[in-house]
Amino acid sequence: MTKSGGRGGTERLVVIGGDAAGMSAASQARRLKGPGELEIVAFERGRFTSFSACGIPYWVGGDVPERDDLIARTPEEHRARDIDLRLRTEVTEIDVAGRRVRARDVDSGAESWTAYDKLVIATGARPVRPDLPGADAPGVHGVQTLDDGQALLETLARARGRRAVVVGAGYIGVEMAEALINRGFEVTVVNRGKEPMSTLDADMGRLVHRAMEGLGITMVNDAEVTGIRTGDDGHARAVATAHAQYPADVVVLGIGVRPQTALARAAGLPLGGHGGLLTDLGMRVRGHEDIWAGGDCVEVLNLVSGQEQYVPLGTHANKHGQVIGTNAGGGYATFPGVVGTAVSKVCDLEIARTGLREKDADRAGLRYETVTVESTSRAGYYPGASPMTVKMLAERRTGRLLGVQIVGREGAAKRVDIAAVALTARMTVEQMTALDLGYAPPFSPVWDPVLVAARKATAKVRAAAAAGAAS
Amino acid sequence: MTKSGGRGGTERLVVIGGDAAGMSAASQARRLKGPGELEIVAFERGRFTSFSACGIPYWVGGDVPERDDLIARTPEEHRARDIDLRLRTEVTEIDVAGRRVRARDVDSGAESWTAYDKLVIATGARPVRPDLPGADAPGVHGVQTLDDGQALLETLARARGRRAVVVGAGYIGVEMAEALINRGFEVTVVNRGKEPMSTLDADMGRLVHRAMEGLGITMVNDAEVTGIRTGDDGHARAVATAHAQYPADVVVLGIGVRPQTALARAAGLPLGGHGGLLTDLGMRVRGHEDIWAGGDCVEVLNLVSGQEQYVPLGTHANKHGQVIGTNAGGGYATFPGVVGTAVSKVCDLEIARTGLREKDADRAGLRYETVTVESTSRAGYYPGASPMTVKMLAERRTGRLLGVQIVGREGAAKRVDIAAVALTARMTVEQMTALDLGYAPPFSPVWDPVLVAARKATAKVRAAAAAGAAS
Numbered sequence: 001m002t003k004s005g006g007r008g009g010t011e012r013l014v015v016i017g018g019d020a021a022g023m024s025a026a027s028q029a030r031r032l033k034g035p036g037e038l039e040i041v042a043f044e045r046g047r048f049t050s051f052s053a054c055g056i057p058y059w060v061g062g063d064v065p066e067r068d069d070l071i072a073r074t075p076e077e078h079r080a081r082d083i084d085l086r087l088r089t090e091v092t093e094i095d096v097a098g099r100r101v102r103a104r105d106v107d108s109g110a111e112s113w114t115a116y117d118k119l120v121i122a123t124g125a126r127p128v129r130p131d132l133p134g135a136d137a138p139g140v141h142g143v144q145t146l147d148d149g150q151a152l153l154e155t156l157a158r159a160r161g162r163r164a165v166v167v168g169a170g171y172i173g174v175e176m177a178e179a180l181i182n183r184g185f186e187v188t189v190v191n192r193g194k195e196p197m198s199t200l201d202a203d204m205g206r207l208v209h210r211a212m213e214g215l216g217i218t219m220v221n222d223a224e225v226t227g228i229r230t231g232d233d234g235h236a237r238a239v240a241t242a243h244a245q246y247p248a249d250v251v252v253l254g255i256g257v258r259p260q261t262a263l264a265r266a267a268g269l270p271l272g273g274h275g276g277l278l279t280d281l282g283m284r285v286r287g288h289e290d291i292w293a294g295g296d297c298v299e300v301l302n303l304v305s306g307q308e309q310y311v312p313l314g315t316h317a318n319k320h321g322q323v324i325g326t327n328a329g330g331g332y333a334t335f336p337g338v339v340g341t342a343v344s345k346v347c348d349l350e351i352a353r354t355g356l357r358e359k360d361a362d363r364a365g366l367r368y369e370t371v372t373v374e375s376t377s378r379a380g381y382y383p384g385a386s387p388m389t390v391k392m393l394a395e396r397r398t399g400r401l402l403g404v405q406i407v408g409r410e411g412a413a414k415r416v417d418i419a420a421v422a423l424t425a426r427m428t429v430e431q432m433t434a435l436d437l438g439y440a441p442p443f444s445p446v447w448d449p450v451l452v453a454a455r456k457a458t459a460k461v462r463a464a465a466a467a468g469a470a471s
Numbered sequence: 472m473t474k475s476g477g478r479g480g481t482e483r484l485v486v487i488g489g490d491a492a493g494m495s496a497a498s499q500a501r502r503l504k505g506p507g508e509l510e511i512v513a514f515e516r517g518r519f520t521s522f523s524a525c526g527i528p529y530w531v532g533g534d535v536p537e538r539d540d541l542i543a544r545t546p547e548e549h550r551a552r553d554i555d556l557r558l559r560t561e562v563t564e565i566d567v568a569g570r571r572v573r574a575r576d577v578d579s580g581a582e583s584w585t586a587y588d589k590l591v592i593a594t595g596a597r598p599v600r601p602d603l604p605g606a607d608a609p610g611v612h613g614v615q616t617l618d619d620g621q622a623l624l625e626t627l628a629r630a631r632g633r634r635a636v637v638v639g640a641g642y643i644g645v646e647m648a649e650a651l652i653n654r655g656f657e658v659t660v661v662n663r664g665k666e667p668m669s670t671l672d673a674d675m676g677r678l679v680h681r682a683m684e685g686l687g688i689t690m691v692n693d694a695e696v697t698g699i700r701t702g703d704d705g706h707a708r709a710v711a712t713a714h715a716q717y718p719a720d721v722v723v724l725g726i727g728v729r730p731q732t733a734l735a736r737a738a739g740l741p742l743g744g745h746g747g748l749l750t751d752l753g754m755r756v757r758g759h760e761d762i763w764a765g766g767d768c769v770e771v772l773n774l775v776s777g778q779e780q781y782v783p784l785g786t787h788a789n790k791h792g793q794v795i796g797t798n799a800g801g802g803y804a805t806f807p808g809v810v811g812t813a814v815s816k817v818c819d820l821e822i823a824r825t826g827l828r829e830k831d832a833d834r835a836g837l838r839y840e841t842v843t844v845e846s847t848s849r850a851g852y853y854p855g856a857s858p859m860t861v862k863m864l865a866e867r868r869t870g871r872l873l874g875v876q877i878v879g880r881e882g883a884a885k886r887v888d889i890a891a892v893a894l895t896a897r898m899t900v901e902q903m904t905a906l907d908l909g910y911a912p913p914f915s916p917v918w919d920p921v922l923v924a925a926r927k928a929t930a931k932v933r934a935a936a937a938a939g940a941a942s
Binding site for chain 2: 020052054055058063064069070072171313314315316318319322334335336338339340341342343344345350352354379381382383411413414415416417418420421422424425427431433434435436437438439440441442443444446447448455
C-alpha cells in the first residue's frame with residue numbers, strides 16, 4: 001500500500017529534525033519495522049544528528065574534551081540502519097492535505113517535495129535572541145548548537161581580556177557561568193529576575209545567589225539588558241542595563257528557548273498557549289492520525305497542575321522519540337506527562353526542582369502549605385556531610401505532595417527523584433514519611449532530608465486542618 | 472487516672488531499651504504530652520543512649536574520629552526533657568497481667584518492680600555468636616555496641632601483625648572489610664554463602680566479589696567456619712574452615728543479628744517466624760492495646776511480598792519510635808511496612824537493593840521476569856561517569872515492579888530510592904519508563920540507568936505475554 005510513492009509495498013515515514021526526538025523516533029520505528037516495510041527519510045537543517053545540547057556548557061568549560069563526544073549517534077550510524085538521512089536540508093513547508101513536505105537544500109537552494117504516509121515533527125527550539133542593539137555583534141554567543149559552542153570556544157581563545165558576561169540566570173545561564181569560570185574568566189551574570197534560577201521560588205533562588213557569589217561570580221539581579229556596547233572593531237565590549245555597564249570580552253546569551261513551530265503553525269497544526277504543538281498521549285498531533293510531534297517543539301501535560309507546560313529537556317525529547325517511534329512503527333506506547341523535574345549545578349552547588357513552585361500552584365488553583373528544612377547529605381558525623389536545604393509544598397487538606405526544591409552540594413540534585421516518583425504516584429506527604437529509602441551513614445542521615453521535609457509538611461498540614469476545618 | 476502509681480494525675484510510660492526506637496518513642500511522646508500528663512521512665516542496660524550502630528564501622532575505620540560523634544542524644548539531653556532515664560538497668564521480666572516490669576541494677580544487682588500504664592519494648596537485636604571453639608577468645612570481636620567498637624580499636628592498636636579475618640559477608644562484613652583496609656590491615660573475608668552480600672542475588676553478589684578482590688580483599692566463599700585457633704597466650708591467631716586456616720591478628724564477627732525477644736517471649740507476647748515481635752500498623756503488639764514494640768526486636772511487613780520480614784535497620788527503628796511515640800502520646804500514626812531497601816559500600820563500591828530477590832519472589836509465590844543492564848552514573852562523555860549494573864525483577868503479566876539491585880560506584884546506592892518509591896506505589900515497570908527523573912550530564916545519562924532497566928523489563932514482560940498468553 002504505497003500511498004507515498006515510496007518503494008513498492010512500503011510506507012514512508014518522514015522525520016523533520018535530526019536531533020534527540022526525531023532520530024530516537026526514527027531508530028525505534030526502524031527497530032519495529034525493517035526497510036522492506038517502512039522507508040524512513042529524515043531531514044536535518046544542520047550538519048549533525050543526535051547531539052547532546054545539554055552537554056555544550058561542559059564542552060565549553062573543558063570538562064568534555066571534544067565536540068564529537070557530545071554526538072550520541074552520527075549520520076553514518078543512522079544511515080547504516082537504513083535511515084535516509086538528508087543533512088543541510090531544511091523543510092520549508094508541510095502540506096498536510098497533500099501529505100507531503102517541501103525541503104530545500106541549504107547549500108544549493110534547490111527545493112523539492114517529498115510525500116509521506118507518516119510524519120514526525122521534531123523541529124526543536126529556537127533560542128530567544130533579544131531585540132537589542134549589538135545583539136548580533138561578534139563576541140555575543142548563544143549556546144544552542146554545536147556550531148554555537150565551537151564559535152564561543154574560538155572567541156574565548158582569542159579574547160582580549162578575561163571578563164565574561166552571561167545574560168540570563170536560568171539553567172543555561174548558571175551552567176555557562178561555571179564553564180566560563182573553568183576557563184579562567186571573571187564572570188558577571190545579569191538577570192532580569194529577582195533571584196537566579198526562576199524555576200525555583202525566590203527564597204530558594206536566594207540560596208543559589210549566595211552560593212554563586214561564594215564562587216566569585218558577580219550576580220546582578222533585577223536588571224534588564226538594554227544593549228550590547230561594541231568597540232571600534234564592532235566586537236562586543238560591554239553589556240548595558242538601565243543603570244550600569246558591565247565590561248565584557250565575551251557575552252553569552254542564556255535567556256531560554258521557544259518552540260520552533262513556524263512550520264507547524266503555517267500548516268494549521270494545533271499550538272498551545274506556550275507556542276508548542278499539542279499532542280495526545282501517544283504524541284500524535286491532536287486531530288491528525290498520522291502526524292506525531294515530540295521534543296522541544298511540543299507542550300507537555302504537567303501531571304501535578306493538570307496544565308500544559310513547555311519543558312525543553314533532552315530527557316523528555318528522548319522519551320517522546322521512543323513513544324513516537326513505537327507508535328509510528330505499529331506498536332503502542334504513551335507519554336503520560338511530566339512532573340517538572342530539573343537538575344543542574346554551578347561548580348559544586350547542586351540545584352533541583354520537581355512539581356510546582358508557589359506561583360505554579362497558585363496558577364493551578366491549588367492551596368498549599370510550604371516548609372523548608374535544613375539537613376545534610378550524609379550522617380552528620382560522616383566525613384563530607386554537606387548542608388542541604390529542602391523546600392516542600394503540600395496541598396491543604398489532602399496533604400498531597402505538590403513540589404520539592406533542593407539546593408545543596410553532593411547528593412542534593414538526584415534526591416529530587418524521590419519526590420518525582422512520589423508526585424507521579426500522587427502520594428501525600430504523610431505517605432512519604434514512611435518511605436523506605438536507602439540509609440547508611442555515607443549516603444544519608446537516618447532520616448533522609450526529603451523525609452525530614454515530609455515530616456514537617458505533614459505536621460503543618462495537620463495543624464492547618466486542626467486550626468480551621470472550614471478554611 | 473493514676474493506674475500505675477505514678478505521680479498524681481499522670482500516666483506512666485515505661486520504655487525498655489534506650490536506643491533509636493525506644494528513645495525516639497520517648498522523645499516523641501514527650502513532645503505530645505508534658506510531664507504533668509505523662510511520666511516517662513526508660514530502662515537501658517548499657518551506658519549509652521541513641522547511638523548510631525550503623526556508624527560503628529566508620530568509627531573503627533577512622534572516618535569518624537570519636538565514639539561520641541555516634542551518639543545522637545546523650546542521657547543528659549534525654550533527662551533534660553523530663554525523661555527518667557535509668558542506665559545500666561536491665562529489665563528482667565514483663566508482667567503483662569500486672570502491668571509492671573522488673574528491673575535490675577546491673578552494678579548492685581538490686582531488683583525492683585515498676586508499674587506502667589503504657590509500655591514500649593525496644594530491646595533491639597543480639598549479634599549471632601557462633602557456637603565455635605575460640606569464639607570468645609581475645610582478639611575476636613563483634614561490632615554491635617559502642618563498647619564492642621572500643622574493644623576492637625584497642626585490639627587493632629595492639630595487634631602483633633596486620634592480618635584481619637572478617638567472618639560474614641553481609642552489610643556488616645563488607646563494611647568492616649573496608650574499615651580494616653583503612654586501618655592498614657590485609658583483609659580476608661570468610662563467607663558461608665556462594666557470593667558476598669546474600670541480600671543480593673548471586674549474579675549481583677558476584678560483581679561485589681570481583682570488586683572486593685580488586686580492592687585487595689581476599690574473598691573466601693562457600694566456607695563454613697569450624698573454629699577460631701588461638702595461640703599460647705589464648706589470643707585468636709587464625710580462623711579455621713573445613714578446608715583451610717586463615718591467619719588472623721584480629722577476627723571480626725559480622726554474621727548478623729537476631730531479635731532480642733527473650734523477655735517478650737517469657738511474657739507470652741506474640742512472636743513471628745523470624746523470632747521478632749508482631750505488631751499492628753500502629754506498632755502495637757498484637758492483642759495488647761497498651762504495649763508497643765519497635766526497632767530491631769520486631770518483624771515488619773514487606774509490602775511487596777506481603778510477608779513478615781526481619782529487617783534490623785536504624786532507619787526503621789527511628790520511624791517505629793516516631794510512630795510509637797505519637798500513638799503513646801495520644802496521637803495517631805502508622806508504619807505501613809517496608810519494601811526492603813538497603814544500601815552499603817565497600818570503599819568506592821556502592822551496593823543497593825530494594826524489593827524482592829529472585830528467591831524472595833519465589834517464596835512469595837510470584838512469577839517474574841528479570842533483566843540486568845549496564846549503564847553509567849553520568850552522561851557517558853562527562854568526567855567521572857562510572858559503570859553501574861542494575862538488575863530488575865518485574866511480575867509476569869502485570870509487569871509490576873518487584874525488586875531492584877544496583878552495584879556501581881558514585882551515585883549507584885541512592886538511585887535505589889527511585890525503585891523504593893515505585894515499589895511503594897506499586898508501579899509497573901512500564902509506568903516507570905515514563906518517570907520524570909532529574910537529568911543533566913553531571914548527574915545521569917539522558918536515560919537514567921533505572922529507566923534503562925525499566926525499558927528492558929517492559930520489553931521482556933511484553934514479549935513473555937505475547938509468547939504465551941496461557942502461561
